[in-house]
Amino acid sequence: MIAQEFIEANEQYAANFTKPKINARGVIVVTCMDPRIHPYEQLGLKIGEAAIVRNAGGSAEDALNSILVAQYAFNTKHIAIVHHTDCGMTKFTTEWLRNKIKEANPGRDDVAKTVDGIDFHNFTDVEASVQRDLKYLVENPLVVKGSKVTGWVYDVENGKISQVGDVIV
Amino acid sequence: MIAQEFIEANEQYAANFTKPKINARGVIVVTCMDPRIHPYEQLGLKIGEAAIVRNAGGSAEDALNSILVAQYAFNTKHIAIVHHTDCGMTKFTTEWLRNKIKEANPGRDDVAKTVDGIDFHNFTDVEASVQRDLKYLVENPLVVKGSKVTGWVYDVENGKISQVGDVIV
Numbered sequence: 001m002i003a004q005e006f007i008e009a010n011e012q013y014a015a016n017f018t019k020p021k022i023n024a025r026g027v028i029v030v031t032c033m034d035p036r037i038h039p040y041e042q043l044g045l046k047i048g049e050a051a052i053v054r055n056a057g058g059s060a061e062d063a064l065n066s067i068l069v070a071q072y073a074f075n076t077k078h079i080a081i082v083h084h085t086d087c088g089m090t091k092f093t094t095e096w097l098r099n100k101i102k103e104a105n106p107g108r109d110d111v112a113k114t115v116d117g118i119d120f121h122n123f124t125d126v127e128a129s130v131q132r133d134l135k136y137l138v139e140n141p142l143v144v145k146g147s148k149v150t151g152w153v154y155d156v157e158n159g160k161i162s163q164v165g166d167v168i169v
Numbered sequence: 170m171i172a173q174e175f176i177e178a179n180e181q182y183a184a185n186f187t188k189p190k191i192n193a194r195g196v197i198v199v200t201c202m203d204p205r206i207h208p209y210e211q212l213g214l215k216i217g218e219a220a221i222v223r224n225a226g227g228s229a230e231d232a233l234n235s236i237l238v239a240q241y242a243f244n245t246k247h248i249a250i251v252h253h254t255d256c257g258m259t260k261f262t263t264e265w266l267r268n269k270i271k272e273a274n275p276g277r278d279d280v281a282k283t284v285d286g287i288d289f290h291n292f293t294d295v296e297a298s299v300q301r302d303l304k305y306l307v308e309n310p311l312v313v314k315g316s317k318v319t320g321w322v323y324d325v326e327n328g329k330i331s332q333v334g335d336v337i338v
Contacts, residue, residue: 002196002247003319003332009213010330017328024204027171033235035193038216040207044178047207054223056238065289066202069225072269073261078171092242100241101311111310120234141280142270150172159186161179163172 020048027051028070030133031082032058032089036156039082043161051076057089058082059121060133064142071144079147081133082161083126084154094120126153127164134165143169189217196220197239199302200251201227201258205325208251212330220245226258227251228290229302233311240313248316250302251330252295253323263289295322296333303334312338 028051029039039052051070053063070076098115105111123129130151137149151165197220198208208221220239222232239245267284274280292298299320306318320334
């Protein structure tokens, strides 16, 4: 039972709890929900140091609302986009996923219409995907002018990150 | 320089890298991007064990696309929604944030229109916010039938989680 596991693990955590020092480095990291991604260890971040957004693929477009919150409400000026090799988002297409959801809801025209409006931001080339997101942020008028956006690829085979972009909005 | 810090920290990580055993526990955790949240330590999760989605507030609605990917493409049946006390999303309103973005883009009717279409999912009561998300998922026809959804509140003052909901879709 996962719920029971959470409760037992958290009892140990809370027993040794100390409030983290909030010394945020002024960065919001946008990365993938993939279980192999561990942004703290892979980027050398401690609790309290960064806002971390995760979604399927690490899409900047999907993360936009959170980026706007971090920027306008919490004054965050650096956005780091981190995608990774062997990403699940390269293994199916938006069309395939739309069809799976439609098949699970036969005769539901409302579901079909909703699903056809969702872009899951699939991609084939991981570096191109990061570049697409950098371009998306630079061209988006909602993003705070003067923001720094860096782009990264994490290699799940060897644990290495490579920087693939660095732009100012 | 944050980019340089990432690179140096990652060199150490990669030097000791071993590929994580992928023994996902079949759970997708949806939680907040807040720097004080560390889902691995707070919930006892190791790398490879769970898909983790994070956004401003831990909103299930904002996370829907990622939840659908985890469910239909990767067969994830348990969704854990974890919000926390003292959340940034209780400290401003959607209307306030819309106005901040509009003020930064004077005369841009296109920006104003886009921003007025964004719901940032602010809330005032954290437990009510989790319950709202559980209701949202249970009532959403896109979510896989038979999914288990648990709701949690993390207390940033003492590190403790409390379970506040457990429903089947």
